[in-house]
Amino acid sequence: MLFFFLWYEAYSAASQQFKSVLLTITPFMEDAGIDEAFLDISELLDASESIVVRIKTRIKEKTGLTCSIGIAPNKLLAKIASDMQKPDGLTTLNEGDVECQLWPLPIRKLYGVGPKTEAHLKDIGIETIGQLAASSAEKLIETFGHSYGHYLYDASRGIDDSPLVTHWEPKSISRETTFQEDVKNWQVIARTLAELTKEVVADMQEHGYQTRTVTIKIRFSDFQTLTRAKTISDYTDAEEEIRKAAFACLKRIDLNKRVRLIGVRASNLEKVTS
DNA sequence: TCTGGGGTCCTAGGACCC
DNA sequence: TCTGGGGTCCTAGGACCC
Numbered sequence: 001m002l003f004f005f006l007w008y009e010a011y012s013a014a015s016q017q018f019k020s021v022l023l024t025i026t027p028f029m030e031d032a033g034i035d036e037a038f039l040d041i042s043e044l045l046d047a048s049e050s051i052v053v054r055i056k057t058r059i060k061e062k063t064g065l066t067c068s069i070g071i072a073p074n075k076l077l078a079k080i081a082s083d084m085q086k087p088d089g090l091t092t093l094n095e096g097d098v099e100c101q102l103w104p105l106p107i108r109k110l111y112g113v114g115p116k117t118e119a120h121l122k123d124i125g126i127e128t129i130g131q132l133a134a135s136s137a138e139k140l141i142e143t144f145g146h147s148y149g150h151y152l153y154d155a156s157r158g159i160d161d162s163p164l165v166t167h168w169e170p171k172s173i174s175r176e177t178t179f180q181e182d183v184k185n186w187q188v189i190a191r192t193l194a195e196l197t198k199e200v201v202a203d204m205q206e207h208g209y210q211t212r213t214v215t216i217k218i219r220f221s222d223f224q225t226l227t228r229a230k231t232i233s234d235y236t237d238a239e240e241e242i243r244k245a246a247f248a249c250l251k252r253i254d255l256n257k258r259v260r261l262i263g264v265r266a267s268n269l270e271k272v273t274s
Numbered sequence: 275t276c277t278g279g280g281g282t283c284c285t286a287g288g289a290c291c292c
Numbered sequence: 293t294c295t296g297g298g299g300t301c302c303t304a305g306g307a308c309c310c
Contacts, residue, residue: 033310114308147284148307176279213302223277229303263279282309289302 014063025051030164034266038075041163052090076160077102081110098158103130110155117144147166148256169271173209175199176263182221184258190250196264198244204266210235211266214245218253219261228252235270242266
């Protein structure tokens, strides 16, 4: 059985406290952002509701803040449940509740459905999770592709086999910035790219990663967004080499419009073993 | 929402190799 | 010499999340 915590107005200091309280309950915790976490308490003997009361009390003591909790057999349902009673709530959602609790909800409440998918679904007459569940897998896969179509089919039924992830390595490290005013001056763009690259490299070095793929992102004043990537032959954390790759990417973009945002990302990461 | 920043995953197409 | 299929890597862009 898994929990999800949603916790309002969290600050990083409080976030630490929050996570440490959870870890006193079980090591099976998945960090899901500054103010959210999943807890797998299926191995614990206590009745889940009594554990929840204990956790709420301790979090209140340590941080002075309240949290909303969802209890469910999987992460998807736990997250949706936590959102059902907003401040300081506690909601249990079981497989048997899917039809009466999940299906009446608007599709946007389903994790993974954003504004684009919402609009697309409404175009084909689907407004609730129940209506989504009434669609065939074939239709959804045809419309949304194999992976996402499958996901929607399962998720609309409350099915989620995703495991709890207690530890993971970053896939990429990036920095981006939006200019106060859209810029045309190449010098300013270049200087900013160099600064962002420096920050990315510092971050990589601090956490012991090397990269092979450098991607830059440019957003113009009309919101057109371009990316250019360069993969180099060997993993590196050398600033000069990474900056060269970033500038090689920049050269491939025609800067004929004012630039609103510039960013740089290092991916294809490898942990340095020392 | 006239739109901030740091992430993840997916898809499609092209290049290249066997 | 020509053709084709499959696998892998890389690139670019899109959608979503907190």
